[in-house]
Amino acid sequence: MISVQREDFDAGAEIEQLGQADGDTGAVVSFTGVVRRGAPDDPLLSMTLEHYPGMTEKCLADIEAQARERWPLSDVLIIHRYGTLKPSDRIVLVVAAAQHRAAAFEAVQFLMDYLKTDAPFWKREVRHSGTVWVEAKSQDASARARWTAA
Amino acid sequence: MISVQREDFDAGAEIEQLGQADGDTGAVVSFTGVVRRGAPDDPLLSMTLEHYPGMTEKCLADIEAQARERWPLSDVLIIHRYGTLKPSDRIVLVVAAAQHRAAAFEAVQFLMDYLKTDAPFWKREVRHSGTVWVEAKSQDASARARWTAA
Amino acid sequence: MKILYFAWVKAKIGKGEEDLTPPEDVRSVQALVHWLQARGEGYAEAFADQTRIRAAVNQDHADFAAAIGPNDEIAFFPPVTGG
């Protein structure tokens, strides 16, 4: 399941639900992304996530489908927020449930790597020193590349 | 932080707390282990986890310390239950918080692999067909071995 | 043709969306970029360094060689930074 939303989410309730997805779920792995305050000499005041409505949902549904094809998952959840967030706010939740832990761990890492490089979100940070657009990181591209290497 | 307890835990509240551990936490990864019902022709009725009080706490504290030494973690939590559990009950929660996701993912996988091979817990299953002690799996030993390989 | 801009591309161009009818020979993302660059200072500035621009055609990531037609939705934006 995917959701692109302004509202916060309840990670515990979602993990609980995915753990009950199927009597054979033994492992639930979650990733929660949190807004970092960053460098103490130039703290973050707020961050605004812009996205491309329509394409975002399409992209998340596509990476969910890819993960389900690669691993035997009993359930998958991707929640990504947009709008203005403060330090310590949650940005993203990815949860995968599977019979065994290896599939759940790999699927969540795969989903995060694809999310970072494919999902049409952009971050504008309001820092003490001014406003900046966050640049894409080259290590995110290499993290994603590992899934297509072999 | 570690806890060996009979009681259930609230994964969401724990993840929430670790996400706030430090203004620079950007990634919180959790693993929740759930009791599986298993084969439909011989379903699990209940599972009893026996442990070695004292050694369990010592062992979990030791693997937490090892993880903190290997990765820059802002916080770590290991909760392991004992006693009698039913299918779909939670058994274990491992959470790691870090600035970036790679450290958090690796630490939780490391902690789970060490927990499986080192922590003194034993599982007795009451199945439809009778009562059995769960045997240790050789793939758990190989999963652990990857952390000492290089 | 529906054209969308996001993040600093949108900020430089001064709008998030517009309906345009480029000449018939604009049949690729690259040709559209060239045509847009001539539309004014904001556009010229937004597309000055094309290595910093990504495109989507009908909500799928696309490279600049991708073919486009009058009924397509084309979007321009910086490399994404979600997650």
Place this chain on the structure above:
Amino acid sequence: MKILYFAWVKAKIGKGEEDLTPPEDVRSVQALVHWLQARGEGYAEAFADQTRIRAAVNQDHADFAAAIGPNDEIAFFPPVTGG
């Protein structure tokens, strides 16, 4: 010497814990296993296949060559299955 048994080792021996004073020449886990094996049927059965037994000395995993003394806490159990 405090000796603990867990899981099916405990079930076969019929108790989880006992205080014993083995002879002075019992100075390793292996020697203790041999001495215990002679203590009765339950013990003999529990230790019949030593590849299935693990030990801890003072709450640390230990191999059968580990040295032990009268004030140590020794535990015997099957390979662990936590997590």
